[in-house]
Amino acid sequence: MASASLLLAWYDRHRRTLPWRGTRDPYRVWLSEVMLQQTTVAAVTPRYTRFLERFPDVAALAAAPWEALAEEWAGLGYYARARNLHAAAQAVVERGSFPGDSAGLAALPGIGAYTAAAVAAIAFDEPVMPVDGNVERVTARIFAEQMPLHAAKVRLARLAAGFMAQPEARARPGDFAQAMFDLGATICTPRRPACALCPWSGECAARALGIAETLPAKAAKKVRPVRHGVHFLLRDAEGRMLLRRRPPEGLLGGMLEVPGTAWREAGWAIEEAMPFAPIRAGWQVLPGEARHGFTHFELRMRLLVARCPSLPRIEGFEAHPGEGLALPTAMRRLLALDAAALPVAGKV
């Protein structure tokens, strides 16, 4: 069993300065943990600061319209996080305060076992071990667990909980949890771990066996199918666009999109796609296609454009200016085709 005191001593010397470090405000800790779900520190850092300027506390977030939150989350991905964040904020305001422990936190939408434990440990000093990818990797290496990750998850979580059970860790739950994150992020990295600098190297079974970099064992990767879509960009004389709000659930749920066909594996002939245009107009096919990789498929989109003096009012569609939009990256890539086709630069 690796000693908690060794890790804490290392953390006290090497802790990283991050925007969410140093606060124990449950709102801020919660926001940082949700933003960091499957998202890198580099990507989160500027967005976290900006988000807090716009929504400084849970009441402000709860009172905000979804459109404002969608705008603020655009480009961060996994938009269910934003929807759940909004619903949870409203639940917290409704009940009057944040739940006081990890079990209560886990009952809020978008807060699973990991996030509940992380917020409780950091904000409430509750001695629970948040088990994320870092903790799984560190634990798998310490114990030289060679089972594939998906099969070893329960066992790794139990072993990681054993770390937090040590008195030195229980005395500083938030620091110990964040020490594990920092260790995984800077020393016990997925590739080329810096074992020579690791405070636990002397007690690491994987290092002793020379197999640290191979753990945790990874599942076989699957092939990502290609899907195709055709989209229709209608602009007026002032550059406003006719957009559509996607359904609240599912892929890019609640975000704006350029209207178009469904995304399917079979390619679209332009003629076949025309019935999906919002209006009949002189649609011009732009050269090239926009590509965007989602987690489980790759998307290729063609774009047709048309101009009109003023945007029509159509049920289900909205006119939007060119700025401050809840447009996910996939849609921004699509709009870039139009920008590239313009003879004069200066548009986004």
Next chain:
DNA sequence: CAATCGTGGGT
């Protein structure tokens, strides 16, 4: 419970 759900940065 395996599949779904995004994106930017690093290599």
Next chain:
DNA sequence: TACCCAAGATT
């Protein structure tokens, strides 16, 4: 360029 992958949750 192409791949890997990151402080996961939900169904």
